[in-house]
Amino acid sequence: MILTNKFHVEYDFALIDRDYDIFLVEKPGYLDKTNILDLATQRFLARAVQYSFGRKALLLFDKNDISEKQFREAIETDYPDATVKKLDILNEDIRKQSFYYQNRLLLQLLVNSIRVPRMEGFSYNNLTGKFFYGDPSWRSRDRKTKQPYSMYFLEISFDPGMYLNLDVRTFRKNKYSKSGRFYLIDPNTGIFRRKLKEDNVRQEDLFTEASFGSSHNTVEYLDFGSFEDFSKCKLGVMEQFLQDVKKYLGQYVTLSAEEREGDQCYKESKKEKDNLSGVDYAVILDKLGVNIVDVCRTEVSERIVSRLVGELQRFYGITPQLGELQESMYNIRVIHKQEYYEEQQLPDPHSDDLHGYIVQHMTQEEHTDLLGAPGEKESPVIHKILVELILKGDVRAGQISIYNWEKLCANKDWTFVQRQRLKAPEGGFEVITNSAGKTTRNRFLYSTVNISPDGRMNFRSFDDTEIAADGFEEKIRYTFDTYEDKQRRGQKDVEGLVFSDIENIHAIIRTKEKTMPNTSAIWKGLKATNVRDAIIRDVVIGALGAYKEFNPADDMYADSLAAVLGEQQPTFTKGELKKLMNMRTKAGKRFNRFLHNEYGIWVSPEIKDSDFSDEYLLENVTDIKYFIDEDTDGEGITSLNYYVGPTKASLQLSIHNASIVRQVQAEEDVEFEELLPLMAVDFVRIGSYTVLPFPFKYLREWANIDCE
DNA sequence: TCGCAAGGTACATGGGGACC
């Protein structure tokens, strides 16, 4: 079962109507420009405001807390052109009109009303119709005045299609701008809110939505190192949020995450893997030989070169040659970064015509980590450079060598297509009607590669600034345009086309869907095993005695642990106990489970342990998995959906980014399963799988080298 | 070194107010 951020909602409209009044505010012009929305919450004690943009907003009041008449009068005095209408939410037509698909805006309105007592350290904020969560540690304060000068929040929103998203929003003190939207920390309540007209605050004390310089604030997607870490990552905040929805809105709405059934894991045996991608890079590189060109000839570049030589010899058994560019070799060229040549006003080697050469550049400025001698393990950077060389050589030779394509058992040709937007001339391209019948100003450069069963690659490129040269071009352009057009409503992008039969072209589509583990199980597990919780020594020692009887095979473990514990203080923390128990050993795990089951003392949640994979569903964010959706977007189309996450083996205690679900649609039957092995390769992204079949990597290289 | 997701922002778009 794969959980995703697509949610299903059930409403009890009668109960909502019993307890709340919902108003629709309309005003010509942008509501956001006025203070109407903020007045509602500040002066009239509205429970919540829901606003995205434009001229309409929704307001939530406690039932009969304020009569429709009273509220309307108050608003209309300030804004004569505004209208305030009470909505009859028991009327389905009105709901459809006001709340859209699945009553999304009603849900968001209710959500926006959630407030949590501030002492719980967890703070939600309904900021001009949007819903924010802020953690105290996400504020930077001035050292002297202790006043915040920059902070960020997670905006929690249900996007069209009911995808729950948590996005970082950064605010900072406004230093320069005089126009825009301004915010302040209310001096009385401490709440971060929009500036009202009557607020008399100096310009430089206000906040705007922007960051300092070009830095980005980020929040980890998943961090299960400890309960504290988890409660600060996106999925932890989401889990807390879902619990709060249950607690505060449980009688009105029920939320449940989409459960994608029939999930299949793409797994290849080690033998298959060796067969396909276990290619020896050194053997390939040795065929032409590696040549290092030092263009900089500085002290730094010389050290980088000697590191390269040492590393190549040590880990790959290759002795590179040093000298000038060689047409028949793999060249690594050490140069300065682009800015250097601009500043010095020197000709930039980046723009040298290297047609016919296999060259990989590296800049001395960006490789200060390669100044020392080779380490214990090979440098990922150098590894990547060698892989890039092989790929570039393959493109030039028109033959795949880094992968045993023949052993893929492909008895047919496959074609891969990508397209990039062409840079428009001054004034832009003129408006035309594309082959999907839509008007557009865009023009694209298409690159295609046809791979025959023996791994020969035939590249081709064309653009759509002119009439298609043949039926092939015409069909490709038409298919790309129509797929793209079809996905626009769902805000999905077409990333590429694949086909073995031009009558059955497949599109790979990036969706808004992201996979999740079972966050509530992780929350429970981490909370119950908080490393700071205190434990009484003698209870554990007693338990060890019982454990010896329960499982005599582990008596060595039990005895030595009891001896170590005997030297501890009478009480210590779960964190300390966990270290002593040594959770890497099987005996440690067995004792952990015994303590949990028999004594109700839970020391380690064992989130990564495969025995608990059904509980935590951590595998929903790792490796390659796919499922078939027979009714895609409710349109009766069958699609194959897959995602690629970090490999389970490489998983540490956190994952920075979500895994995005990609969807494969075809004109006829979907035959994409055969291509899944093309993503289980680690040469596109060192140490992890690639998100698109790897021939797209060749296409990118081809587009960079030969298409310019 | 690059791929990938996601944070941040420039800019085309179109409504509304100012001005005639």
Place this chain on the structure above:
DNA sequence: GGTCCCCATGTACCTTGCGA
């Protein structure tokens, strides 16, 4: 009432962080 210009907006594009 027509025209021009301003400005808020969402989106498309660009940049950063991170990992190996």
